[in-house]
Amino acid sequence: MSNLSGRCRVCNAQISAFMSFGRMPIANGFLNEREISNEYFFELAPAFCSQCGMFQLIEQPQPDKMFHGHYAFYSSTSRYMQLHFENFANKVITDILAGRRNPFVVELGSNDGIMLRHFHERGIRHLGVEPSVNVADVARSRGIRTISSFFNRKLAEEIVAEHGRADVMLAANVMCHMPDLPGVAAGARRLLKPDGIMIFEEPYLGDMIAKTSYDQIYDEHVYIFSATSIARAFAPHQLELVDVAPQITHGGSMRYTLAPKGSRPATVRVAEQFSRERVQGLDDAKTYLHFKQNCERSRAHLMQTLNELSEQGKRVVGYGATSKSTTVTNYCGITPQHVEFISDTTPIKQGKLSPGAHIPVRPYQEFTRAYPDYALLFAWNHAAEIREKEQAFVAFGGRWIVYVPDVEVIS
Ligand code: DWN
Ligand code: ZN
Helix, strand or coil: CCCCEEECCCCCCEEEECCCCCEEECCCCCECHHHHHHCCEEECCEEECCCCCCEEECCCCCHHHHCCCCCCCCHHHCHHHHHHHHHHHHHHHHHHHCCCCCCEEEEECCCCCCCCHHHHHCCCEEEEECCCHHHHHHHHHCCCCEECCCCCHHHHHHHHHHHCCEEEEEEECCHHHCCCHHHHHHHHHHHEEEEEEEEEEEEEHHHHHHHCCHHHCCCCCCEEECHHHHHHHHHHHCEEEEEEEEECHHHCEEEEEEEECCCCCCCHHHHHHHHHHHHHCCCCHHHHHHHHHHHHHHHHHHHHHHHHHHHCCCCEEEECCCHHHHHHHHHHCCCCCCCCCEEECCCCCCCCECCCCCCEEEEHHHHHHCCCCEEEECCHHHHHHHHHHCHHHHHCCCEEEECCCCCEEEC
């Protein structure tokens, strides 16, 4: 591991990586054969700031290397996630917007409009902020008002000047992508009305530690949040954590509700979550050394399983060319010798090679055309949806290889 230390992005304290996942490419950087020689790599190394409790990457590629005009992840590919965001939007409409006159909703990282469409369909004033132009275009084609920019204090000023202040700010799996979190918090405080509310949900540190789901760590996820670190990061900007709600999405997420300081009381759930985090040891450096050992154990077990299957001449196919799979394949050393191809329903990924490991990504139809002996479930966070859909694969004798929370072969 090279000298991996730096400054905390939130509190500026000195931080050092507690482990390295090694040389990593852009997680969504699916590529063609001719692009291999120019593939970009950085060192994926997480650190825990003992001063403010923020879990973060030491090094992160420039945002425009990750979010651009050919961003590979379209939020609406999962039916369950469509339903999840419909429920999220409905809750905001009934619990917060009801009774407000001509409310205004802003979503950061609105992708293809999976959540904002429900506000648009009800004629509610809305604005999506989505820097990846191709996914934003899908939203725009559905009539969802979207600007393609990175959110910061300056953009907040521009939005206020053009549309006024927001009743609600939303984000899902996005806040943890934004390196200048203090700038985002300052922008949010500027954009929100005095009685405005910000709600966002992100992969939860407590789940990642408990399940050894180390594949949540990749370039885009510059932070993995806890209730404690969120409260501390937003407090200097007069935004207070007033509620938390665990979510099952993405393998374990937390929904955070923040409001201008003093505008509403915090629920008892916030204090309870802080104490749960203390008990779990999320503020203790030893927890992360233990996590590192668990990652190494998981890697050894997965590679033992894949090597054995390869020696037996079994066909193994990856299921879901997720961003997360880039960490798994590169950290563990999974090659096209272990995994014949990765099946994925996203057209922009198909026909390309996976980042770093260069495993071919093929259309889903290739998976159903000739079922493999084993499917390595890279999209493990969608297991319920996928296993319900793939009963014919299991009936054929196919088996799933999973690795979160433990490496297992299951039917
Ligand atoms: O935070 C992020 C989350 C929300 O989405 C982003 N940084 C990027 C992205 O992460 P991911 O790529 O790990 O997300 P998913 O949702 O686990 O990706 C699922 C992949 O699997 C997609 O490429 C679609 C594919 N898929 C499939 O082929 N068949 C998904 C389902 C449900 C399926 O049935
Ligand atoms: Zn810090």
